[in-house]
Amino acid sequence: MNTRICKPFVLSVLICLLLLTSFLAASMTVAENANSQVDRWNKDVNLTNAQKTAVQTLATSFAQKCDSINLLKTLPFDQREDLKATAHNAYLLSVENLLTSTQKQRLAAKKSERANTLNEKTAQKATQQSTQQSNQ
Numbered sequence: 225m226n227t228r229i230c231k232p233f234v235l236s237v238l239i240c241l242l243l244l245t246s247f248l249a250a251s252m253t254v255a256e257n258a259n260s261q262v263d264r265w266n267k268d269v270n271l272t273n274a275q276k277t278a279v280q281t282l283a284t285s286f287a288q289k290c291d292s293i294n295l296l297k298t299l300p301f302d303q304r305e306d307l308k309a310t311a312h313n314a315y316l317l318s319v320e321n322l323l324t325s326t327q328k329q330r331l332a333a334k335k336s337e338r339a340n341t342l343n344e345k346t347a348q349k350a351t352q353q354s355t356q357q358s359n360q
Contacts, residue, residue: 258283269327
């Protein structure tokens with residue numbers, strides 16, 4: 225077989241496979257992201273099965289909204305980011321509306337814990353930077 229003919233054919237087949245793989249990976253990402261969201265909410269507040277299903281639906285919808293917003297290339301970047309922030313806030317509110325009062329208390333405690341951890345890490349980083357600057 226002539227290798228001059230085979231190389232372009234093989235290359236075009238590989239490109240098609242690469243495009244197909246990336247398309248499938250992108251569509252799996254929404255489902256994986258939704259599963260990740262369910263796992264995180266469940267870890268934080270111990271969701272019921274019905275709540276898990278509802279969070280999965282909300283997370284999938286939110287991801288699809290973000291994908292749609294990203295396709296609005298005629299809008300300035302900042303405006304697209306504002307739209308995604310609005311969609312995210314609506315998603316969070318919808319999930320929080322599913323929670324019981326006990327779960328909401330757990331969520332508030334987790335948020336406070338995360339804020340404290342972030343503050344500690346920020347302080348440590350500032351201390352490290354100041355130490356590095358004084359050593360130079």
